[in-house]
Amino acid sequence: MIFPVLETTRLRLIQIGPEHIDALFGILSKDEVTEYYGMDSLQDRHIAEKMVSAFQVGFEAQRSYRWGLELKETGEFIGTIGLNNLNLGSKKSEVGYEVHPDFWRRGLAKEAVLEVLRYSFEELGLYRMGAVTYPANDASNNMLTKLGFKQEGTLRGYLFQRGTSHDALIFSMLEPEWKALKESIRKL
Numbered sequence: 001m002i003f004p005v006l007e008t009t010r011l012r013l014i015q016i017g018p019e020h021i022d023a024l025f026g027i028l029s030k031d032e033v034t035e036y037y038g039m040d041s042l043q044d045r046h047i048a049e050k051m052v053s054a055f056q057v058g059f060e061a062q063r064s065y066r067w068g069l070e071l072k073e074t075g076e077f078i079g080t081i082g083l084n085n086l087n088l089g090s091k092k093s094e095v096g097y098e099v100h101p102d103f104w105r106r107g108l109a110k111e112a113v114l115e116v117l118r119y120s121f122e123e124l125g126l127y128r129m130g131a132v133t134y135p136a137n138d139a140s141n142n143m144l145t146k147l148g149f150k151q152e153g154t155l156r157g158y159l160f161q162r163g164t165s166h167d168a169l170i171f172s173m174l175e176p177e178w179k180a181l182k183e184s185i186r187k188l
Contacts, residue, residue, distance in 0.1 A: 013067035023077035036137040
């Protein structure tokens, strides 16, 4: 199976390979990135190696996709976005993402999420896309809401990080809502 490479105006969404391990480690070793990520910051490059291998295994099993976010202009690896808990038979998945802090507040995560939504609903044929966030992650919560995701509720004690259980918010977008969003974007 060939990994799908996707493109947006400013980004190329690529398969993550061994050549991206150092950049991935550099991003996920930052506390400000992992604060709302659901895992502790990486302390060891070896964990990033294992993650890259796991991304490939998940894709081959069709349980997950994880794209690297590469700036078209420079080729720089600035983060990842992925489909987690992918179930093609049930037509559902969850989207998750992180971006290096040097590239925050530029709309790059939104751009990547829109392309992954397009791919998921239009090419994979999904009906439901979820997103799980920390309640305090205002940037992600606001972005998801602006895109048309609906907040469904709170998952109590859902995330375990830094030795403590944390609540999470669950958002979703359904395929008819994607069609409406796509139509509203087209009219802009």
